[in-house]
Amino acid sequence: MQNQTLLLLMSDATTDDEARAYAAIAATQNARLICLLLSMAPPYPLNAFGALPYATPEVSPEWIEALNAARRQMKVRADALEALLQAEGASGDVQVVQCAPADIRAVVARRALVCDLVFISNSLRSSEVNIFHSACYGVLFNSPAPLVLNTLPLQRPQRVFIAWNTELPAARAVHAALPILKSADEVYIGSFDPDPIETKDGEDPGADLAKWLSHQGCNVTINQYPSGGGDIGESIQRRAQEVGADLVVMGAFGRSRLRELVFGGTTRAMLDQTDTPVLMAH
Helix, strand or coil: CCCCEEEEEECCCCCHHHHHHHHHHHHHCCCEEEEEEEEECCCCCHHHHCCCCCCCCCCCHHHHHHHHHHHHHHHHHHHHHHHHHHHHCCEEEEEEEEECHHHHHHHHHHHHCCCCEEEECHHHHHHCHHHHHHHHHHHHHHCCCCEEECCCCCCCCCEEEEECCCCHHHHHHHHHCHHHHHHCCEEEEEEECCCCCCCCCCCCCCHHHHHHHHHCCCCEEEEEECCCCCCHHHHHHHHHHHCCCCEEEEECCCCCHHHHHHHCCHHHHHHHCCCCCEEEEC
């Protein structure tokens, strides 16, 4: 984690204790912490869209006052977070974003372009579900940074579990997590319902990855797991718990995003669960 830039996505409901924990770790690791304070703008009044062609839209004074009040509230919270970072001796700054839900994805992705890891505070998931999912999609689909959930920045993980297949998202996640993997005591590679066809997972799934990671200095163990027709997300969590993993590394949205959104899938299951720390990339 030394000298990295960490992006923390948060809401005004994020507690000082949670923010302080990230700031303290950033200070000890000489990391730069960017706190991105996300908030929904008050809904735009419908009457503003009802103006005749070439007429000036009418925006009520009440909506303008609501917008200004929300901005003042976010400014107060941002100032408090700035003071918290200074008190902890952490390098970084606080940025405030107040926009429509449809714009969250682009805003988050732009900030994540120049960050090493993106974290999401627990409060954002629990208090702003729409913002949470939009922010996740922005990081995964429109930025090169991996997304980390359910954990503080890991200083030195003991065991890491890689949910592996031969698709590009999984490979990108492993590459993004390489500094973490190299510092871990043990790395477990797990393939679920592998396809032994040569053009798919091959006869020995994960062997090529294990050789590469071993050459990087990792202590690697490989396993193949049948799901028995069960949910792959639950299988990943269960196997990670069995080996005592501190972190799961996996690819996100290996299948089409539309299919996962409509029918559900491993990525959605891992995004929604709150028990297993996970690092994912698309």
